[in-house]
Amino acid sequence: MVNEQPTAGDLLRDVTGLLGPEAADLSEEDSLIEWGLDSIALMQVANAWRRRGIKVSFAELAKTPTLAGWRRVLAEASGVAPEPVAAVEVDESAPFPLALMQHAYWIGRDEETTLGSVAAHLYVEFDGEGVDPVRLEAAVGKLVQRHGMLRATFDDDGRQRILADRAQPALLVHDITDDAELEQIRDQSSHARLDVARGEVFRIQLSRLRDGRTRLHVDVDMLAADALSYRVLLADLARFYEGAEPEPIGYSYPRYLAEREPARAADHARAKDWWQQRIPSLPSAPELPLVPENERGDATRVTRRHHWLAPEGRKQLAARAHEHGLTPAMVVATAFAETLSAWSGQPRFLLNVPMFDRESTHPEVDRLVGDFTGSVLLDVDLSAEASFADQAKALQERMHTGAAHAAYSGVEVLRDLSRYQGEQVLAPVVFTSALNLGELFDADVRRLFGEAVWIVSQGPQVLLDAQVTEVNEGLLINWDVRENAFPAGLIDDMFAAFHRLVTQLGQDDDVWERPVGGALPAAQARTRAKANATAGPRSKKLLHQGFFEHARREPDAVALVWAKNGQLTYGELADKALRVAAGLNVRPGDAVGITLPKGPDQIAAVLGVLAAGAAYVPIGVDQPPARADRIRRVAGIQATLTTVDTTAELLAEPVVGDPESIAYVLFTSGSTGEPKGVEVPHRAAMNTIEDLNERFGIGPGDRCLAVSALDFDLSVYDIFGLFSAGGAVALVEEDDRKDARAWAELVADRGVTLVNCVPALLDMLLVSARPGELAGLRTVLLGGDWVGTDLPGRVAAHAPRCRFAGLGGTTETAIHSTVCEVHGVAAHWRSVPYGTPLRNVACRVVDSRGRDCPDWVGGELWIGGDGVARGYRADPERTADRFVDHDGQRWYRTGDLARYWPDGTLEFLGRRDHQVKVRGVRIELGEVEAALAEHPDVRRGIAGVAGNQLVAAVAGAVTPDEVREFARTILPPHMVPSRVVVLDELPLTANGKVDRRAVAAHWTAETDSYEAPQSALEQVLAKVWAEVLEVDRVGVDDPFFALGGDSVLATMIVGRLREALDSTEVTVRTLFATLTVGGMAARLLAEESVPGRLAQVAEIYLEVEALTESDVDAELA
Structure with missing residues (x-):
């Protein structure tokens, strides 16, 4: 039979029935999406027309959501008789396969799966009065008789079967005398894993409270019934409670599954092709801050946050959504996405969106109980600097496009992503909308059993499920969360920000027309303001000023020591420096290169250049000639010192200079291969030096081990930190720069009290030192790299009274900017944190949109205040990019990743350019490296990429398998290295940092390490x-x-x-x-x-x- 095409009036009536009477004003080309048509309504339209014999699919209607477009679709479909769905012979007692979502639920119940050991179930409590347990038990029996899936068992081979008969479970009735007993029942029931292998797929209990009140507890495993089936069950339970008899249903869930697959094969194939083309470019799930798995306690615990938007508030939100061509569901989804973006630091991520996918393959399909759900992976992209309304429209369009290809489920896409990436991929953050489906609990259910007063759902492999449903004519917005997976207080802060944004959207038109601002909670903002309240005396001194002042006051005091007997006093060194200055023939502000080996002459040259009013530019003696030429060219060098001539006449006094003038220009590696020359004023470097000297009481009695190269900024403190305090510098000469044994002897023989270096050099010193050689140390300052948590204890073993501090900073912010003095290593530390800002220094951690990141959220570290350099030599474009003004202050964008702890402490997370993607998944190498270093037998670890694998190298007494097993306990699966190389020591650069290129030589791009099976x-x-x-x-x-x-x-x-x-x-x-x-x-x-x-x-x-x-x-x- 050929079906008649619906008339224009029929079509308009169907649409206005869904969208309301205002839709009568629709034009032929108006977007139905902008009028409020969402995916659920679209599914209802498709099912309604199928029931009238018109073969249309969800995808076809989704492609052209206008009256004109639908008219064309209907014209094509009405001219051809629909192919009847072939009746499938189904043995109702035989095992049959799990549906896609069922299979995901079933796998997720297992304790060995990531985020598993949880049943997918919905638990609800109804607070009523006078519920009769006898009538209730009879109603439950009828419920089991009517719905086959309540008699289902789920076998351990991944199949299910429906039993013809099942002994009805006895109704559990509790007589409750106090709230504690009710809490105990709730605690047990809301996190239960029903024994589905034995057919326990639901549990109904009744608690009789004081004063005749009752509490009905209903728990249903979603293997047997999805959320809409839950509604069917409760409606039937209410009918049977009032005496109705269960009429038979002429259709079944196994038959539905058997008939649906061939009917949607073509749509499935097209959708599969569409998704698979996008697999390589899909983002990861939002990477919210998580507690390491081994620290989570009960990792299955789910708690709920909720907000009920009253009917008037719902109307206001819906009206504003309609004005902007949006559905209320997508407005709430966008608010959720904005919140996730703020707390993940990601503008782009995947959101898991369940779809209610019950197709009208039979007149009685709506009466069935089973799992009919699908899902869509929504590619959220908030990268654009756009208003909330525009972000929501873009997200709605992406949701609409994804839903049009929902025949290929999100579960299948995740499997494809897992194959593509070579590791299990999850989408554990979910947004579920049940809007346009009516009230979750109908009037009869509420009349007979009472209002729903407690609702919680759990899902395997889900961390956070946000849901919006219609309740009491308003909107109930819930978050069901695995509480212990997140740092304390984080979810409360997130939900408060989300709730605030949803409320504002219903009340304030302006919120729609501007980008969503920062979500930093007020309490966190106050903590950071307190940490950044570092104002103190501002330095007015030149970098070398303290040295020459001390030389005049105490000329016979020791300034430099080296080797066994080498020594120069302040007077002697000042004499050499002033002769160097006199012979330079330069003007104040000029740049002078220094290419001298590490030793006394190098120090004299530095002091001489500064005394002449010039800026010194270190050019290492081991620099390749081409790079040295580039440095000289970019720096605009007027002269280069390769030897020290002390025959010139003595310069009477150092040239009077300006603290704002440039003291030195240090060249660091640029991402383009072109070295960057950082111009550091005297004032900036002295701000750091004066803070550290005052903080650690550095004075004339101190001697510092000067092991850092002159072209590395830690050398600035080695030299001028001690000279400013009247102390002495213990020089490691060029020939001994890699000989840690020589350093230990220098410390012991020359009375060294202070070490300021990178962690790797300290590690070498500690390994080489003999008992007692380091006992005289009283201060250790580490910076320039990760500071391992083992180092404070190892230093204390050699020097029990030594103070230990980790420092953070960059060349562009004058040596160090933050400090954390360690009095004890906390259990949660992966490295010694950056700590808090030095005097006259401020810090921010910002996301890609320049908004302050909440606590625990990684972002780019910005450093401001007196330590900020002037910029890059002869590079105004790069200077403008990295040195920015914000809120009246100048900031340096470090490119480092950091995060705040709730107490205002900064934690270093690694370099932004050490973020890599392995098979499409973003990985921060610094996080992997910090985790590897937590192993008690690993001194240091480095991570990288070889081929398409994440790999690592460690120094320590361990095996590769031990390292990987350890990593599995604290890192997510995609961050566990596929291969680990164990080395005696990690190779170092000239500046004492780990040489990543040299380490990479130990990795091979050949990833096939095939070992044949033996037994x-x-x-x-x-x-x-x-x-x-x-x-x-x-x-x-x-x-x-x-x-x-x-x-x-x-x-x-x-x-x-x-x-x-x-x-x-x-x-x-x-x-x-x-x-x-x-x-x-x-x-x-x-x-x-x-x-x-x-x-x-x-x-x-x-x-x-x-x-x-x-x-x-x-x-x-």
């Missing part, structure tokens, strides 16, 4: 893995996900192995707990109930598999 069991496992995963071979250590595995393929592998090994002890849990053939074999052997049986069966299997046809014929003969 019979390993060979059987490898054979089945290879066949299912469709790869040529599988080694014992090849990671499951890197081979293209996913949860469905894992289920298939387990099914094949159970058959091959004749054992039910092979489980998906075993596979996910080990993820390699070798690990799986070892686990199976360790846990088998009959020792030796699996190995025997495996040998027999291999023998049979090796038989040829002629062998079989011979055996049979």
Whole structure:
């Protein structure tokens, strides 16, 4: 039969029925999306027309959401008789496969899966009066009789079956006398994992309270019933409670699944192609701050935050949404996305959006109970500097486009992403909208059982699920959160910001027309303001001024010591310096290069250049000639000192200078390969020096080990920190710069009290020092790199009274900018934090839009105040990019990643240019390195990328496997290195930092480290893995996900192995707990109930598999 096309009036009536009477004013080309049509309403339209015999799909309607477009779709569909859905013969008692979302739920119940050990279920309490337990129990019995999925069991092979009959579970009735008992029932029920393998898919309890009140507890596992099915169940329960009888349903869930797949095959194929083209460019999930897995306590605990928007507030929000061509659901989704962006530091990420995907394949499908859900991965992109309304429109468009391709579920896309990235990929942040579906609990349910007063849902592999539903004519906005996965207080701050934004959107038109501002909570802003309240006396001295003043006062005081007996007094060194100055023939403000080996002459040259009023420019003696030429050219050098001539006449006095003039220009490596010359004024460097000297009481009795190269800014404090205080510099000469044994002897022999260096050099010193040689140290200052948490204790073992501090900063901010004196290493430290700003210094941590990041959220560190350099020599463009004005203050954008702790402490997270992507996933190498260094036997770790793998190198007494196993306990799976190289020591650069290029030489881009399976069991496992995963071979250590595995393929592998090994002890849990053939074999052997049986069966299997046809014929003969 050919169907008649609906008239224009029919079409308009259908649309106005969904969108309201105002939609009668629609023009033919008006966007229905902008009039409030969302994906749920779209599904309702498609289903309504299918029921009238018109074959249209959700995707077709989503592509052209206008009256004119739909008229064309209907014209094409009405001219052809719809293909009838072939009746499928289904054995209702036979096992049948899990639907996609069911399978994801089932896998997620397992304790070995990431964010697993949780059932997908919805628990609700209804506060009523006088509920009769006898009538309720009878109603529950009728409910089980009517709905087959309430008699379902879920087997450990990944299939389900519906039992023809099931003994009705007894209704649990509690007589409650106090609130504590009610809390106990709630605590047990709201986080239960029902025994679905034995058919326990729901649980209904009744508590009788004082004064005749009752509390109905309803818990349903979503393996058996999705949220809309939950509503069907409660509506039926209410009817049966009032005496109605369960009429039979002429359709079933297994039949629905069997008929749906062939009917949507073409849509599925098209959608699959669309998504797979986008796999390489899809972002990751929002990386919210998390507590390490081994510190989470009960990681399954879910708590709820909620806000009910009253009917009037709902109307106001909907009206403003409509004015901007938006649906209320997408307005709330955008507010959620903005909140996630603020707390993840990411403008782009994936949001998991469930879809209610119950297709009208049969007139009675709406009466069924089962899981009909799908999902869409929404690519959120808030990168543009746009108003909230424009961001919401863009997000709505992306949601609309994604929903048009929802035939290929988000679960399937995640599996594709896992195969592409070689590791399991999750989308654990969810946004669920049930708007346009009506009230969650209908009037009869509320009349008979009371109002819903407690609701919580759980989901496996979900960290945060935001939901918006219609309740009591208003909007109920919930967050269900795995509380212990997040730092204390973080979710409260997030929800408060989200709630505030949603409220403002309903009340303030201006909020829609501007970008969303920073979400920094007021209490955090106050803490940071207090940390940045560092105003103190501003330095008016020149860098060398203290030296020459002390030389006049105490000419015989020791200024320099080196080797066994080398020594210069202040007077002697001042004499040399002033002769150097006299012979330079330069003017104030000129630049003078210094290319001298480390030693007394180098120090005299530096002082002489400054005394002449010039700025010194270190050019290392080991610099390649071409780079040295570039430095001289960019710096505009008037002269270069390669030797020190002390025959010139003595300059009477140092030239009087301006503290704002440039003291030195240090060249650092640029990202383009062109060195950058940082111009540092006297005032900036002296601000750092005066703070540290005052803070640590540095004075004439101190001597500093000067091990840093002159072209590294820590040398500035080595020299001028001590000269400003009247102390002495203990010079490590050029020939000894890599000989830590010589340093230790210098410390011991020359009375060194202070060490200021990078952590790697201190590590070398501690390893080389003999007992007692470092006992005279009283201050250790470390900066320029990560400061490991082991170092304070190791220093204390050599020098018990020594003060220890980690410092943070950059060349562009005058040596050091922050300080953290360590009095004890806290358990949560991964490295010694940056701490708090020095005097007259301020810090910010900002996101990509320049907004202050909340506590625990990583962002770019900005440093402002007196320590900020003037800029880059002869490079105004780069200076303008990196040195910026904000709120009346000049800031340097460091390119370092940092985050604030709640007490105002700054933690260094690594360089922004040390962020890498491995198979599309963003990884901060610094976070990996800090985690590796937590291993008690690892002194230092470096991470990098080789080929398409994350790799690492460590120095320590460990094995690669020990490092990887340790990393798994504190890092998410995608941040665990695939390979680890163990070295005696990590190679260092001339400045004492780890030489990443030299380390990379130990990694090879060749990632095939194939190791063949040895035992019979390993060979059987490898054979089945290879066949299912469709790869040529599988080694014992090849990671499951890197081979293209996913949860469905894992289920298939387990099914094949159970058959091959004749054992039910092979489980998906075993596979996910080990993820390699070798690990799986070892686990199976360790846990088998009959020792030796699996190995025997495996040998027999291999023998049979090796038989040829002629062998079989011979055996049979």
